[in-house]
Amino acid sequence: MNSDLVRADFPITDELIYLDSAAISLTPRQVVDAVSEYDLRYRANIGRGVHRLSVVATQRYLDAHDAIASFIGGGVGTTVMTKNTTEAIGIVASGLPWKKGDRVVTTALEHHSNLLPWLRLREIGVIVDIIMPDESGWVNPAAFEAAVTDETRLVAITHASNVLGTLLPISEIAGICHDHGAELLIDGAQSVPHIPMDVQEIGCDYLCFSGHKMLGPTGTGILWMREMIPEPLLIGGGSIDTSSLDGYTLAGDYRRYEGGTPPISGMIGLGRAVKYLESIGMKEVHRHDEQLTRRLLDGLSGIDGVVVPGLDNPGDRIGVISFMVEGIHPHDVAHILDEASGIMVRSGDHCCKPLMGHLNLPEGTVRASTYLYTTDEEIDLLLRTLEEIGRMVR
Ligand SMILES: Cc1ncc(COP(=O)(O)O)c(C=O)c1O
Structure with missing residues (x-):
């Protein structure tokens, strides 16, 4: 470099x-240029019009989606644009079909964004098991062996601590989750900007991260999910395949989770940021x-x-x-x-x-x-x- x-x-x-x-x-500069190019040269809504600006904007938006999915090895699965990591985690926490007695395992190392949404689930009878790090802030994988059981529905952990910078051995933790049929959500807010990430290699079910920590514009984040299990937070324009006064069918891809006009220039800027990181x-x-x-x-x-x-x-x-x-x-x-x-x-x-x-x-x-x-x-x-x-x- x-x-x-x-x-x-x-x-x-x-x-x-x-x-x-x-x-x-x-x-x-390259990201700033990509954002202003959209605003100055082809600003239009996406997926909604047939005029030429709309076609260009839609294509650039889709290209950015693809670039980001490929950056994390997420071609299989669904890559959803969110406004940040907090929203990405929130979609999973509020969208999974929780039952009373389901268990979530997390740690005391977490950023509030990957702790409070799980604590809130206690109100509907979900049990939250919290692994305590040792005095050096390290969480031993053996602690996951002990905490994850067949009743665990989800393990939600940070990949890299935003206080200590320590990386947790997530592939090992993914193995433990899958032995018990639990899904794994990774808060990648700190790791995705800094290390090569491949969701297939890691074996996680959800990966959440923020564009603004990896050279991208503010107001951008990503939720990658292996299967579209969570219910979307918001639905509306752009979320559906069909609708009538009797009901609607949600889109079978990321659009299900991106109701309304997304931050189009933000996503295009994040796509450019990813290309910049890849070039290095x-x-x-x-x-x-x-x-x-x-x-x-x-x-x-x-x-x-x-x-x-x-x-x-x-x-x-x-x-x-x-x-x-x-x-x-x-x-x-x-x-x-x-x-x-x-x-x-x-x-x-x-x-x-x-x-x-x-x-x-x-x-x-x-x-x-x-x-x-x-x-x-x-x-x-x-x-x-x-x-x-x-x-x-x-
Ligand atoms: C580990 C971790 N998780 C989640 C977040 C929340 O990110 P955002 O504010 O982009 O939602 C942060 C932000 O610093 C973080 O460091």
């Missing part, structure tokens, strides 16, 4: 150091992240007063690293990093309050997250600034 060429596509990298890609990534290669994106992560973790472990939760856990990692500076609130550290060195990081509980409670981190953490435009020099400046902050406190 040619770092200079990549960074030229993200002009803001000249002005500041962006280490908050786990919240929302930067977006390259996801193995290369992951290799780059791994190298930066090692550099950052090595550096952080050498700074007095800096504590890195989960440092010892055995999982592979993506470029998402949490840390604390003793004696300073994470929000203050984040402010100082911005003021002193123009470094943008996230601070707080990262929408993982139960995990923060479990790891005894009441004030949360500072989180630095890397991506393909991050450089060694940026990591080194972060480390130097943290050393200075540490000195200020002592």
Whole structure:
């Protein structure tokens, strides 16, 4: 990967150091151009008209759908556009035909978006079994052996923790699910942007992720499902094959779940983002992240007063690293990093309050997250600034 060429596509990298890609990534010129090309040159609704703009827009929308499906090996199955990961998970949680006594297995590592929808199912008699990570934030696959039973309908887990960056061994977990006839939903919000993903290889039943964390426009996300079991959240224009005053037949493909006009330019932009990532290669994106992560973790472990939760856990990692500076609130550290060195990081509980409670981190953490435009020099400046902050406190 040619770092200079990549960074030229993200002009803001000249002005500041962006280490908050786990919240929302930067977006390259090519994606911005694809979105504005739609708006300026062929803006029309899709699947509804026969005039030439409508035909072009529909084709580009379908091409984007195909590109995204192929990016995750999801040609078999259904790839649905949503507005984010939260909506994708919500479609499954509210759309499966739950019965009282069904069981869902999840973990205390989850982002609220992959926890609250399952907790809400308790109101209709679904039992939610929550696996607790150990003190390093690691969830051993053996815990799934114990938790998943023949009564488990669904296992819903994150692939990569948005706090610790740890990757869970999902293929192993998929095997355990299928031994018991349980379906597996993967929250891929953090993993899909960073590592090669193939739903067939993993053996999951649902994969949910967000476009805005992988160079795409905001308001874009994906739900991939092996079988169209969930009921759609919304139905209306575009959802059906036929309708009369007596009833309707829902479309036999993704349109069933995309009632109403979708964010057309967003999907086209996400299709372009996926092409951009493919042109670099996801193995290369992951290799780059791994190298930066090692550099950052090595550096952080050498700074007095800096504590890195989960440092010892055995999982592979993506470029998402949490840390604390003793004696300073994470929000203050984040402010100082911005003021002193123009470094943008996230601070707080990262929408993982139960995990923060479990790891005894009441004030949360500072989180630095890397991506393909991050450089060694940026990591080194972060480390130097943290050393200075540490000195200020002592
Ligand atoms: C692991 C994980 N799951 C779910 C989400 C929710 O994503 P969105 O806000 O795009 O719905 C996030 C967002 O940070 C995340 O990191």
